[in-house]
Amino acid sequence: MLESALRCGVNLDFGCSNGSCGQCKVKILRGQVKQSRHSDYVLSEQELQDQLVLACCVSAESDLLVAAREAGHVDQVQIQSINAKVACIEISDDIAIIHLRTARSTPLRFLAGQYLNVAFSNELDQCFAIASCPCDGSHLRIHAARYPQTPAVAHIFSSLKKNTAVKLRGPVGKFTLHEVSCRPLVFIAAGVGFAPIASLIEHAISLEWSQAIYLLRLCGKAETPYLSNYCRSWQDALDNFTYQKIDALPSGRILQKAELPDTEADYYVALPSAIQSRLRQELLEAGIQQERIKVDDEGVYRSQCHAGKQPE
Numbered sequence: 347m348l349e350s351a352l353r354c355g356v357n358l359d360f361g362c363s364n365g366s367c368g369q370c371k372v373k374i375l376r377g378q379v380k381q382s383r384h385s386d387y388v389l390s391e392q393e394l395q396d397q398l399v400l401a402c403c404v405s406a407e408s409d410l411l412v413a414a415r416e417a418g419h420v421d422q423v424q425i426q427s428i429n430a431k432v433a434c435i436e437i438s439d440d441i442a443i444i445h446l447r448t449a450r451s452t453p454l455r456f457l458a459g460q461y462l463n464v465a466f467s468n469e470l471d472q473c474f475a476i477a478s479c480p481c482d483g484s485h486l487r488i489h490a491a492r493y494p495q496t497p498a499v500a501h502i503f504s505s506l507k508k509n510t511a512v513k514l515r516g517p518v519g520k521f522t523l524h525e526v527s528c529r530p531l532v533f534i535a536a537g538v539g540f541a542p543i544a545s546l547i548e549h550a551i552s553l554e555w556s557q558a559i560y561l562l563r564l565c566g567k568a569e570t571p572y573l574s575n576y577c578r579s580w581q582d583a584l585d586n587f588t589y590q591k592i593d594a595l596p597s598g599r600i601l602q603k604a605e606l607p608d609t610e611a612d613y614y615v616a617l618p619s620a621i622q623s624r625l626r627q628e629l630l631e632a633g634i635q636q637e638r639i640k641v642d643d644e645g646v647y648r649s650q651c652h653a654g655k656q657p658e
C-alpha cells in the first residue's frame with residue numbers, strides 16, 4: 347500500500363518501510379487488505395480493533411478508503427543518512443546525470459524540489475538538487491554541470507564509476523510545490539536549475555494534476571537545453587503540458603511580458619543567482635503577486651545541506 351501511494355504522488359508518512367518503526371500506520375475505513383510482508387512492529391490490541399495496519403506491510407485486496415497521515419511540509423520529513431550506489435552515469439557535453447540506487451528497504455524520503463548531500467568519500471561531498479520524483483525514493487537522479495568545477499564535480503566527470511558506494515544525507519530545502527493550489531504552474535529553469543524543476547514536474551504529473559503546466563527553459567541562442575527530448579516527451583504525452591525553449595539574452599530583459607504564459611499562475615524559478623533576482627523583479631513588474639513566485643535558493647540549500655539542517 348505504501349509503495350502504491352508513493353507511486354501515485356501521495357506522501358504517506360513512513361519511516362523504515364520494512365515493518366519495524368510503526369510510522370506508516372493507517373486506518374482502514376473501507377475495504378480489505380492482506381498482510382504481504384512480515385513486520386517486527388507489534389500493533390496493540392486497541393490499534394487492531396481500530397482497524398490500523400502498517401501501510402508498508404499490507405496489500406489491497408479491494409478498493410480502499412483509508413485515513414492516513416501525509417507529509418505535506420518539509421518539517422515533516424526528517425533528515426536521513428542512507429547508503430547508496432551509483433547505478434549509472436550519463437555524461438554529455440558539460441552535464442552529467444547520475445543515477446543513484448538505495449536498497450529497496452531504505453528509500454530516501456523527500457519532497458519534490460529538495461536537495462541532498464552526496465559524499466563520494468570522507469573528504470569529497472557536495473549538495474545536489476534531487477532531479478527525480480519522490481514517488482520512487484530508491485532510484486534517485488542528480489544532475490551536475492561541469493562548471494564551476496568543484497572537487498566533487500571534477501571527480502564526477504573524471505573518475506566516478508558505476509557501482510561506487512556513496513553516502514546520502516538529506517533532504518533539505520523548501521523549493522516544493524504548493525499542493526493546495528489549483529492555479530496553472532509555470533516552471534522556469536536554466537542550466538542544472540532544471541534538476542529540481544524536473545522533480546517538481548514529475549511529482550505534479552504523478553499526482554495527475556489537470557491544470558495547465560508550462561516549462562520555459564532559458565538557454566543560449568544556438569544551444570539546446572540538455573534533456574530537451576525528455577521535456578518534449580512530456581509535451582507529447584500530456585494535453586496540459588507546454589514546453590518552450592527561450593533564448594536567453596546576455597543583458598536586458600530575460601523574459602518579455604508576452605512570453606509569460608499566464609500571469610495568474612504559480613511561478614517556480616530555478617536560475618543562476620546572477621539572473622534569478624532580475625527575473626523575479628520582471629515577474630513582479632508584470633503583475634505577478636509576490637507570494638506566487640517561488641525561487642530555488644540554491645546557495646542557501648547548499649550550505650545548509652552540508653550541515654544537514656533545514657534552511658530558516
Ligand code: FES
Nearest residue numbers: 361362363367368
Ligand atoms: S514505515 Fe516503518 S513500519 Fe512501515
